[in-house]
Amino acid sequence: MADNQIFCEKCDKPAVYLDREQGIHLCRNHLKESVEDEVRRYLKTIRLPETLGVAFSGGKDSTALLKVLSEIRSELPCRIIALTVDEGIEGYRQDTIKAATETCLILEVPHEIIRFQDLYGYSLDHLVSGSERNACTICGILRRRALEVLAQKCSISMIATGHNQDDHAQTALMNAISGDVKKVFTGYGSSSWYAQRIKPFVCVSEKEVTLYALLNGLFRDLPECPYAVSSLRGEVRTLLYQYEKNHPGAMRNAAQCEENIRAKLGGTYQQEAYKTCSICGWPGSGIICQVCMVLGKDTHLNPMTKEK
Template sequence: MDTATGKRDCIPSCDSCDEPAVYFNPGLQRHLCERHLCLDVEHRVIESVTSHGMVHDGDLVAVGLSGGKDSSVLLSILCCIVPERWDAEIVAITVDEGIAGYREETIQSAVSLTQQLGIQHHIVTFQSLFGKTLDSLLGSYPLRACTACGILRKKAFSDAAREIAATSIATGHNLDDAAQSVLMNYLRGDFERLLRDSSSMEDRGFIRRIKPLHEVNEKEITLYSMINGITGHLPECPYATTAFRAEVRTLQAAIEYQHPGASHRIIQGQESLSEQAKKTVRPCGAVRYCATCGDPCSGPVCQACGLLAGLKK
C-alpha cells in the first residue's frame, strides 16, 4: 500500500488520469481506467464508422441484436454516437432460431435493452420463415449446426431488413471474430472466401452489411458491457461447442495471449492479400438471382434455399 495515495501498489494507474486501471491496451501500450477504456472503445467505433463510410444521412440501420454482449454493446454505442452525427435511424432485429433453453433468456435481454433505448424492435422466427425451429430442422440433417444456423440466420436478417426497407445491417462482429474467420478460411483452404472483398457485395444486390466493432476485441467489449451494465451473464449457445469456430477460437485466444496484437496483424495481413488479389484475380461473374426466393446469389439457388431443399428431401 502506498501510504501517500492510499492506493494498492499492485494496481497500476490509468495513463490518462489517476484512477486505477482496469485494462492494458497492447496496441496503445497504455493502461486505462473504466472511464477511459469506454471512451477509447467509443472513439474507435466512431473512427471505424466514419472512415469506412458505414453510416450516411437518411440511412435506416438495422442492428442484428442477438441479446448477447457483442450486439447489445453495438446497439448501445450506435444509439449514443449516430444521432449526434448523422440524420439516420436505428432499429433492432432479433432472429429467434428456436433453440430450446437458450433463446428465451437472450430474447428477453434484447427486448429490455430496446425498451431502455427506446428503439423499434422486430423479432422474426425460423418457425414463421422456414416452417420449423432450428432444433427440429437439425433433427433430420447431419450438417454442422452452426453452418446451417449461420446460413439461415443471414437469410432471416436480409428478409427482415428488406421488409422494413433498411439500408444496412449492422452486426456485432468484433476483432477476435474477424481474426478467427481469417484463420478458418486458411485452415479450410478456402481462398475465395479469404480474398473476398465484402464491399463489392452491395453492388451485387445485397443489403450493405457493416461491422462497427471490427476494431474492438472481445475483452474490451466484455469490460464495456460490465462497466455500463448492458447485459448480465447470458448462456452460451448449446450448439457452439460443436463448431469448428470453437476450436479456432481457443487457438486464436492462445496466440493473442502469447503475442498481444497478433489478431490485429492477422487481419491486416488478410487485407493486404485481398488488395493484392484485386490487381490480379478476375472480378466476380455477373450477379445471379435465386430461382426459389429471388435473392442475389452466385449459383442457381441461394445457400439458404439450397439448404432448405436438402432438408425437405
C-alpha cells in the same frame, strides 16, 4: 493493497484494463471512451444511409455495439434499428430474446424481430432434427436470409454487426487453413440485392467489447447455444490468444490482413457471378440457393417459393 493499485494512464482513477499492445492502463471511463472513439473513427470512413440496421442477437458483442451506437447517436447522420432473428432454439433463445428486448427498451432503440417459424414455417430445432451435427451451418444459412428479409422489410440497406477484432483474426486464419481464397472476398464488392455489412468493432478486441458491456451493466450471463460444438474456430481462438500473449499485436495484424488484401485486390478479383434461384428467386451460387437446399427442393412445400 493500495500500494499495488494501478492507475489510468489518462487520469488518476484506478485502472480496469491494460492495453498490452500499447502498454497503456485505462480506467473504466477512459476504456469506454476509447471503445466509442474506435467506433467513431470507423464510421467516419463510411457513407451511412438514412437508417442503419444493427444485427442484434442479444449476446455481448451486439449488445455492446448497440450501446456504443446509442451513446453516439446524436453525432450520427442516421437513425438506428435493432434487428433480431429468433431461430427457435428451445431452452436457449427465449432467454436471449427477452434480454434483447429489455436492452432495446433501456437504450430506447426500435427493435424488429423475425422468426424462423414465421418465415420458414418451422423452428431451427425442427429443421435440424436428425442432422444436429450441421446445425450451425444450417442456422447460419437461414439466419443470413432471415436478416436480409427483415432488412428489406424495414428498407434497410446497411447492417452493422458486432464482429470484433478477435472474430476477424479467427476468420482470417480459418480461411488460410481452409485455403479458400473465395471466402476472403465473399460479401465484398457490390451486390445491390443484399444489405451492405459493416463491422464497427473491427479494431476493438473481444476483451474490450466484453468489458464495455460489463461496465455499462449490460452483460448478462446468458446460456450457450446448445448447438455450439467444439470447432476449428475454438482451436484457432486458443492459438491466437497464445500468439497475442507472446507477440502483442498479432491479433490485430491477423484481423487486418484480409482487409489489406481486399483493399489491394478487391477491384481486380473476379467474383463468380450470382445465379438466380429457380425456387425463391434470390441470388445464389447455383440454380437452387442454399436456403432452398436446406428447406427442400419441393416447391409446393418450400415456403420460400416465389409467387407466380
